[in-house]
Amino acid sequence: MINLKLPDGSVREVEGPIDGLAFAGSIAKSLAKKALAIKIDGKVKDLSTVIDHDAIVEVVTAQTDDGLEILRHDCAHVMAEAVQELFPGTQVTIGPVIENGFYYDFARDEPFKAEDLEKIEAKMREIVDRNEPITREVWSRDEAIAYFKKIGEDYKAELIESIPAGEEVSVYRQGEWLDLCRGPHLPSTGKLGKAFKLTKLAGAYWRGDSRNEMLQRIYGTAWANDNDLKAYLTMVEEAERRDHRKIAREMDLFHLQEEAQGSVFWHPKGWRIWQALEQYVRRRIDEAGYVEVRTPQLLDSKFWEQSGHWGKYRENMFVVPDEVPSTDEDAPVLSGKAKLMAIKPMNCPAHVQIFKQGVKSYRDLPLRMAEFGCCHRNEPHGALHGLMRVRQMTQDDAHIFCTEDQIKGETEAFVTLLESVYDDMGFTDLKVRLALRPEQRVGSDESWDKAEKALEEALNDLGREFTLAPGEGAFYGPKLEFHLKDAIGRSWQLGTLQLDFNLPERLDASYIGEDGGKHRPVMLHRAVLGSLERFIGILIEHYEGKFPLWLAPVQAVVATITSEADEYAEKVAAELRAAGLRVEMDLRNEKINYKVREHSVGKVPAILVAGKREAEENTISVRRLGSQQQQTMSLADVVKSLAEEATPPDLR
RNA sequence: GCUGUUGUAGCUCAGUGGUAGAGCACUCCCUUGGUAAGGGAGAGGUCGUGAGUUCAAUCCUCACCAACAGCACCA
Numbered sequence: 271m272i273n274l275k276l277p278d279g280s281v282r283e284v285e286g287p288i289d290g291l292a293f294a295g296s297i298a299k300s301l302a303k304k305a306l307a308i309k310i311d312g313k314v315k316d317l318s319t320v321i322d323h324d325a326i327v328e329v330v331t332a333q334t335d336d337g338l339e340i341l342r343h344d345c346a347h348v349m350a351e352a353v354q355e356l357f358p359g360t361q362v363t364i365g366p367v368i369e370n371g372f373y374y375d376f377a378r379d380e381p382f383k384a385e386d387l388e389k390i391e392a393k394m395r396e397i398v399d400r401n402e403p404i405t406r407e408v409w410s411r412d413e414a415i416a417y418f419k420k421i422g423e424d425y426k427a428e429l430i431e432s433i434p435a436g437e438e439v440s441v442y443r444q445g446e447w448l449d450l451c452r453g454p455h456l457p458s459t460g461k462l463g464k465a466f467k468l469t470k471l472a473g474a475y476w477r478g479d480s481r482n483e484m485l486q487r488i489y490g491t492a493w494a495n496d497n498d499l500k501a502y503l504t505m506v507e508e509a510e511r512r513d514h515r516k517i518a519r520e521m522d523l524f525h526l527q528e529e530a531q532g533s534v535f536w537h538p539k540g541w542r543i544w545q546a547l548e549q550y551v552r553r554r555i556d557e558a559g560y561v562e563v564r565t566p567q568l569l570d571s572k573f574w575e576q577s578g579h580w581g582k583y584r585e586n587m588f589v590v591p592d593e594v595p596s597t598d599e600d601a602p603v604l605s606g607k608a609k610l611m612a613i614k615p616m617n618c619p620a621h622v623q624i625f626k627q628g629v630k631s632y633r634d635l636p637l638r639m640a641e642f643g644c645c646h647r648n649e650p651h652g653a654l655h656g657l658m659r660v661r662q663m664t665q666d667d668a669h670i671f672c673t674e675d676q677i678k679g680e681t682e683a684f685v686t687l688l689e690s691v692y693d694d695m696g697f698t699d700l701k702v703r704l705a706l707r708p709e710q711r712v713g714s715d716e717s718w719d720k721a722e723k724a725l726e727e728a729l730n731d732l733g734r735e736f737t738l739a740p741g742e743g744a745f746y747g748p749k750l751e752f753h754l755k756d757a758i759g760r761s762w763q764l765g766t767l768q769l770d771f772n773l774p775e776r777l778d779a780s781y782i783g784e785d786g787g788k789h790r791p792v793m794l795h796r797a798v799l800g801s802l803e804r805f806i807g808i809l810i811e812h813y814e815g816k817f818p819l820w821l822a823p824v825q826a827v828v829a830t831i832t833s834e835a836d837e838y839a840e841k842v843a844a845e846l847r848a849a850g851l852r853v854e855m856d857l858r859n860e861k862i863n864y865k866v867r868e869h870s871v872g873k874v875p876a877i878l879v880a881g882k883r884e885a886e887e888n889t890i891s892v893r894r895l896g897s898q899q900q901q902t903m904s905l906a907d908v909v910k911s912l913a914e915e916a917t918p919p920d921l922r
Numbered sequence: 923g924c925u926g927u928u929g930u931a932g933c934u935c936a937g938u939g940g941u942a943g944a945g946c947a948c949u950c951c952c953u954u955g956g957u958a959a960g961g962g963a964g965a966g967g968u969c970g971u972g973a974g975u976u977c978a979a980u981c982c983u984c985a986c987c988a989a990c991a992g993c994a995c996c997a
Contacts, residue, residue, distance in 0.1 A: 315942040373992095381926060416934075472992030473925025487992070519933075528970090530989055583997055616997060650923050650995060721964050744997055755976075763996085795997090809974090832954045867958035881956060893957060900957060 271727060273314055276328045280420050287322040290315065291457065294329040304331045306340050314340070316454045332463075333492035339367050343468050343835055344404070344456045345394075345492040346372040351447040352393035353488070354445045356386075362449065363425040363476065363485055369759065370502060371491035375474050382486055387468040390488070394466070401460030402445030406453060414439045414450060425476065426450050464778055465499040466492035512757035514810035515656040521815055521873055523823065524657070532654045532661030534803060542852060543806055545645060548642060550918050551666045551691070551799060557920075558687050560638040565620030567644065571610040573619040576776050582745055586648045588613040617643035618770075618795060621669045622777040625791075630781040635791060636672035636680055642802070643667045645920055656761055657807030663805035664802045670794040671779070674720070680794055681728035681750075681767060688752060688765045688798045694919040695809065696818075701753040701761070702734055705742035711747055717771040717919050722748045725769055730913040744795075746772040752800075757811040764800040764808065769793075815873045816895055819916040822852070827892075829856040829865040831881035838885035842878060842905060870895060876912060 274282050275294070284296065290308030294301045294317070307314050309328040310321060314336050321327060330337045346365035351378060353360055360696065365374030374396075376382075409417070411433050418426040422714045428581075430439055430450060442451045444459060456462060468490040471684065476482040493499040508514075518524050525541030536544060552562070568590060574580040579587070593608035619720040621639050630637070645662045653659050670680050692700055704725055707718045725748055729736050736750075744747055752765035770793040774780070783789045809821070819825055826846060828839045836857050856865050862879060869877050879891040890908050893900040903911075 384927075470991065471926065474993045475924075478994075480924065484993075486925075489992080526989095531988075577997090579997060586996085618997090647996080652923060652925095652993080653995065654989095746997080768997090829957090830954095831956055833956075861953095861955050861960065862957055863955085864959055865957085870958055877957080879957065883956085891957075898957085 272321065272322065273324045273887065275325070277326075277328045280324070280763050284321075287320045288837050289320045290317040290329070290826065293321060293327065297329065298738055301329055301331075304333075305329045306331060306456055308339045309336060314454050317457045318406070324493060338492075340454060341369040341462060342372040342457070342458060342492045343493065344462050345490060346374045347442070347444060347447075347449055347455070348394050348397050348459055349390060349468070349488065349490060350374050350376075350449065351397055351444060352390050353590065354447065355397075356393055357382075359422075361423055361425050364429070367407075368489075370527065371469070371489060373474075373487050373489045375485040375487045377475070377476075377485050382471055382488065384471065387471065387488070391466075391468055395464055397445070398462050398464060400445060401458050402447075403458045404442055404455045404562075405443045406455070407441045407443060408438050409441050411435060411437050411439055414441065418450070462492075463495070465494065465496045466490055467499065469502065473617070506758065509757045509759070512811045512814045513656075514658075514757075514807045517815040517873075518657075519812050520871065521823070523810070526656070531651075532649060532659075534660060534662070540806075542823040543809070543817065543821055544802060546918070547799070547802065547809075548666075549693075550820075551922060552642075553918075553920055554687065554691060554798075555638075555640050555666075555668065558638070558683065560640040562640045562642075563624055564615060564641060565614075565624065567613055567646075568611045569614055569620060571612050572591075573623075573777070574612050574615075577619050578745065578776060579615065582710065583615065587615050588646050588648055613646045614643070615645050615647045617641050617645065617665070617667050618773055618793070619777060621794075622773065622779050625669075625671055626777075630671075630791075632673065632781055632783050632789070633686040635781060635793075636670050636676050638668055638670045640668035656749075657803045657810075658760075660801070660803050663804070665797045666794070666799045666802065667797050669841060670796065671774075671791040672725075672780075672794065673684060673789070674792055676729070677724045677769065677792055677794070678728045679724060681769075682732055684767050684794070684796050685728070685732055685734065685750070686799075691798050692752075692765075695812070697754055697812065699755070702729070702736035703739045703742075703751040703753065704729065704736050705749045705751055706741040707743050707748060708741050708745060710745055711743070713772045718748070721769040721771060725750055725767070744768050744812075746770045749795075754808055754812075756808060762804060762808060764805055765798050766796065766800060769796060791817055817873075817875070817913070819875050820918045822873075824854050824872075824874050825852045825916055826876040826878050827854045827856050827865075827869045828878045828880060829862065829869065829873050831862045831879060833859070834882055835858070835880040835885045839880045842880060842890055845905065845909050846878075846912065849909050851909075851912055851916055866893065878908065880907065 272284050274284060276282065291302060291305060293308065295713055305317055307317050307330040308319055309330050310319065310327050314330060326511060332338060332341055339406055350362045350365055354362065357378060361377040363375040363377060365372060411430060414430045414649050415427050418430065433439060439450060440451060440453055442449055442455050461852065470489045472487050473484045474487040476485055493500060518540065521539060522537050523680045524534050524536045527535065571580060590611045591604055591608035592611050592615060595606060625637065642664055644662065646662050649659060651662050672680050706722055747768050747770040749766055749768035751763045753761045753763050773793050774790045779791055781791055784875060797802045812828040828843045830839045838859060839855055843853045843855050866877055873895060875895045877893045879893065884890050888901050889904050891900045891902045
C-alpha cells in the first residue's frame, strides 16, 4: 500500500507502484486527459514516472505554472524538430523556457528569414498533429557525446562534454527526433496544443560569450489555450503603445538625432518633467542631510588612472587632448602628442577631490556629497536605446564618506529614502539585487567579505527581499541594484548603492579619527533615480504619458469656445499661473471638439473650457483626462483644487 | 561591438528601372462652433550617404551611416 497525499490535503491509497498517468486517471478520467506531468514531493517528473513510495503528489496541468513551463519547454523542442526537418544541416544548441515563452538557438550558415517563421509554425502544427510519443532514455555521457558527434551536432556534444565524466545523461526521443535534455517533458507532442506563436528572430552568442560565434535565436510564446495566447498578444500590443519614444513624440518631450547619437535634445515640455523631478529629489536629499556640489566635466586622465577606470573602462570614455587645435588648413587639427583629459564618466574622483580639500575630521562624517552630475559614457552603438541607455546622462549621484561603523546605518537610510521616493512615483514592483564580487576586481578579499556582509546585513535588518547576483558587482565593490521593468517587460537598473573601500585608498582620501590618527573613509556611491534620463523613460512608460499633475509638463489648457471668451481665458490662465500652475491657452479658431481631442491626445491632465457662459459667471468647465464628463466650477475653486493637486508629494 | 531587419514629406505609411503619392500635421480663406477630428485651397521630398551597373537608378549591386529587435556590454 502506498499513501499519496494530494494538494487539497486528502490522501489516496493505491495498491502498489503506479505511474503518473494511471494515478491521474484514478482520480478522474478528465484529469488523465489534461495531465501533462506529475509532481512528486515537489519535483516535477514525466507522466510516465512510477510512484513507488508514500509521497505528496500533484497532477500537473496546463493551468499551473509548472504545466505552462513544460508546455513552453516542449514547444521549444517541437520548434527545433520542425527547424531541423525544414532546414537539414541546422544544428541545435539550447532551448530554454523564459518569461511568457521560450527560445531555441540554432547554428546555421544561412540566416533565417521572417517568412521562415510561418513555415516553421506550420511544421510545428504538423508535428503536434502527428502526436509523436516523447520518451525518456538514459545514456552514458560518452555514448551521448559519440552519438551527437556522429550526427554532426557539435554544439550538443560540447554541452555534454562539460558534464563530469562517468555521469549519465537523459535523452528525449520525440518521434524520429532526439535531443539531450534534463526534462521533464509531455508524454507526446499532441499534448502541446496549438496555442503558440513564433515572435522574433535574433542573433545570440554561443554560451552567451561575445568571443564565440553567433547563433540564430528564434523566440516564441506558448500558452495553455488560444484565449491565453490572444490575451498575451493583445497585452504586448498595448505595451508597445506605452513605448516612451513613441509617447515622447506625441507629447513633444524630447528627440534624438544622428548628429548627437545617444544624447537627448530635451524639448520644453520634457524639460519641465525633468525640472519637476530634479527639484523634488533636491528637496528630498536636502532633507536627508546631503550637501550639493558641482564638479568639472573635463578632468586630467590621471584621476581615471588612479581610480582604476582607465584600465577597465577607457574604451568607453570620451578622451580629449589638452591642446589648442591647429588652425592651419593643411596641418592636422590635433598633434596627437598632447596630454589627455577625459570627459567624466562618473563623479566619484571629483567628489574625492572636494573631500580632500582641507583636513577632515571624524566629526565631519558621514559626509553626504551630492551632485546632479552630467556624465558621458561611450556606450556601444547597439546598446543605445531611447532614454534608457544614453551616452550623456545625468545621475542624481552622491558619495557618502563615512566610517565602517556608519555603513549599515547609511545603507538603511538610503534604502528607506529610495523606497519613499519610488513610492511617491507609484512604483511598486521594485526588484532588489545584491551584486557580489566580480572576477576582475581591486581590493583584498577581506575588504570584499566585509563590504558584502555589510550590505546584506543592512537589507536583512530592513527585512527587504533581495536576490544575490554573484560576479556582478562593480570592480571596486559590491552593489545594491534597484530594478524596474519597462512597458514591454525589459528590466532596467535605476537606483544603486555601491560600497567602496578602494577608491579612498587609491585617491588618498583620509580623515583624522578620534585617536588623532589618519584613517581611510569608506565611500558609498549611491543614486536614487539612477540616470534622470532612464528614470524619466520609465516614468513615461509607467504612466503611459498620463503624468500625475505635479509631474505633468502642461498641467492645464484653457480652451475657448468662441473668441468672445478670449479675454476671460487670459484671466483664467493668469490666475492659474499665479498659483504656480503650468498652463497653456488655446484660443485658436477651432471647434471645442477639435481642441478637446487634441489636448486629450496630448495627455493634458486638465482641459479648462471657457465659453460665453463661463465668462459671464466667472466659472470654468473642467474636463479631466480620461473622463468623458465635465464639471462647471467657480474659477476660485478650480485654482485652489488644481494647485493642491499639483503640489509635489513631499510638500503635501 | 555582433547577428538580423529597416531607411520615401514634420509624423504614420503606399509606390515605381523613365527624377514620386495618401492621411494627419503645417500655411491661408470661409466658419464663432458647448466637450475626442467643420469645409475649402495651398505649400512641403536630391526617396539615409557614397560609389558602381544602365541610355536612364528612389528602385538593381557594393560599401558606409543611422534606427529598430535580440545578444554581448553597462564603472
